[in-house]
Amino acid sequence: MIGVDNWSIELQKSEFHLLYLLLLKINEQLSVLSNELMDEEFITLELEKMPWYIELEGKKDQWSLRFVFESQDLTRSFEMYWPIPIAKNLFYEIKNMWESMD
Secondary structure, three states: OEEEOOEEEOOOHHHHHHHHHHHHHHHHHHHHHHOOOOOOOOEEEEEEEOOEEEEEEEOOOOEEEEEEEEOOOOOOEEEEEEOHHHHHHHHHHHHHHHHHHO
């Protein structure tokens, strides 16, 4: 289950695993590009692998995350957004949560 404040979404294990893998990939891309970015430069990274679309936007050390989910059978869809002060923590929490499940 992923949630913030007044809402939460329950994910199937396979959905959560794919989200975890995509977050690792987008973090890897950011790490590679960070060495080339100046502190004030903005970046947008996008990844899509159904049912997820992930967008990272901001600077090399401060960024927001947006997730869009649309199930294969089109029975569920939702969008989540975490602003700059929360996004980095969310990434690490999802990573830790998945790795603790193995």
